[in-house]
Amino acid sequence: GDSVTQMEGPVTLSEEAFLTINCTYTATGYPSLFWYVQYPGEGLQLLLKATKADDKGSNKGFEATYRKETTSFHLEKGSVQVSDSAVYFCALSSPWDTGRRALTFGSGTRLQVQP
Amino acid sequence: ETGVTQTPRHLVMGMTNKKSLKCEQHLGHNAMYWYKQSAKKPLELMFVYNFKEQTENNSVPSRFSPECPNSSHLFLHLHTLQPEDSALYLCASSETGANTEAFFGQGTRLTVV
Numbered sequence: 001g002d003s004v005t006q007m008e009g010p011v012t013l014s015e016e017a018f019l020t021i022n023c024t025y026t027a028t029g030y031p032s033l034f035w036y037v038q039y040p041g042e043g044l045q046l047l048l049k050a051t052k053a054d055d056k057g058s059n060k061g062f063e064a065t066y067r068k069e070t071t072s073f074h075l076e077k078g079s080v081q082v083s084d085s086a087v088y089f090c091a092l093s094s095p096w097d098t099g100r101r102a103l104t105f106g107s108g109t110r111l112q113v114q115p
Numbered sequence: 116e117t118g119v120t121q122t123p124r125h126l127v128m129g130m131t132n133k134k135s136l137k138c139e140q141h142l143g144h145n146a147m148y149w150y151k152q153s154a155k156k157p158l159e160l161m162f163v164y165n166f167k168e169q170t171e172n173n174s175v176p177s178r179f180s181p182e183c184p185n186s187s188h189l190f191l192h193l194h195t196l197q198p199e200d201s202a203l204y205l206c207a208s209s210e211t212g213a214n215t216e217a218f219f220g221q222g223t224r225l226t227v228v
Contacts, residue, residue, distance in 0.1 A: 032214040043119075043205055043219035051214045089158070093214055101165060101209075102148055103217050107157040 002027045004090050006106035013113050019077040021109045023064075023090035026071065031092040033057075033066055033073040034103065038087045047075075047088070080113045087111070118142040121206050121220035128196065129228055136191040136223045138206030144218070145211045147189040149181060152203040152222070164189060165211055196227045 007022040025031065032051045036044040048057030053068035062077045073090060090106040119140045128134050140147065149161040163171035164183040178200075180192040189206055203224050207217040 032216075034216055036219075041221075043121075043221045044207075045219070046216050049216055093216070101146055101170060101211070102160050102163050105158045 002031070002092060002094055002104045004092055004104055004106035006088075006090050006109050009087075009108075009110040011109060011111050013080055013111070015082055015113055015115055016079045017113075019075070019080045019084075019111065021075040021088055021090075021111070023073045023075065023106060024071055025073065025090075025092050027092055027094060027104075029095040030068075031094055033064070034091040034093070035062070035064055035073070035075050036089040036091060036105075038089065038108070040086070044089060080111070082113045082115055085111055085113045119206060119208055119218050119220035121204075121223050123223060124221065125224045125226075127226045127228060128193065130196060130198070132196075133192070133194040135193065136204055136206075136225075138189040138191075138220055140187055140189075140206075140208040140218070142208055142218060144208035145186050146209045147183060147186070148207040148209075148217065149189065149191055150205040150207065152205055153201075158205075161191075193225075196225075198227050201225055201227045 003026045005024050034049045035047040037047045038044045048059040050057040050066035056065045064075045087108045087110050089108045091103045122137045147164045151159045161175045162181045167183050178195050182190040203222045205222045206220045209215045209217040
C-alpha cells in the first residue's frame with residue numbers, strides 16, 4: 001500500500017538557519033504530494049503541494065520539489081524563524097483510480113527554532 | 116477561518132459517559148474524514164464518508180460511532196471510552212476529485228478520565 005516516510009525529529013535550529021525535512025514515499029501510479037503544518041493546539045494547515053513530477057510547490061518561503069526518480073518531496077526553507085516552530089507532515093493523495101480517497105500521512109517532524 | 120469547524124474544542128468525559136463531537140464544513144465538499152492524533156503516534160485515519168456514505172472504517176472500535184446526515188456535517192458519537200482514547204480528534208473535508216487536498220478543523224482535545 002501507499003506510505004510516506006519522514007525524518008524523525010525533533011529538528012532544532014537557530015533562527016535564520018537553513019531547513020531541510022526529508023520525505024520519501026511509496027505509491028501506485030502518480031500521486032499528488034503535500035506538506036501540512038500543525039502549530040501548537042491547532043489542526044493541520046496545507047503549506048504547499050505538487051501534483052506532478054518536477055513541480056515545485058512553494059509558500060511562505062518554504063519549497064518542495066516533486067522528484068519522481070527518487071520518490072521524494074523534501075521540504076526546504078532558506079532562513080527559518082521562531083514562528084516556524086511547529087510539526088510538519090508530508091502526505092500523498094493516491095491516484096483516483098486506486099479507489100483510496102483519504103490522504104496518507106507521514107509521522108510528522110517537529111521543528112524547534114531557537115532565537 | 117479554515118472553513119471546517121469542530122465543536123467542542125475541549126472535552127473531558129468519564130468512561131461511562133456518552134458524548135458527541137461535531138464537525139461542520141462550509142466549503143461545499145462531498146468527502147469528510149475523522150482522524151485520531153495521539154501523542155507520539157502517527158495520524159490515524161478512522162472513517163471516510165463520500166456523499167454521506169461511509170466508504171472506509173479502519174478497524175475502529177464500536178465505541179466510536181460516526182454519523183453523516185448530510186455532506187456538510189459529520190458527527191462522532193462516543194460511549195464507554197477508555198483512557199487510551201484520549202487524543203486530539205481531527206475532522207477534515209475535501210472535494211472528491213483527484214489530486215485534492217484535505218482541509219482540517221482545529222480538532223477536539225478529548226480526555227477520558
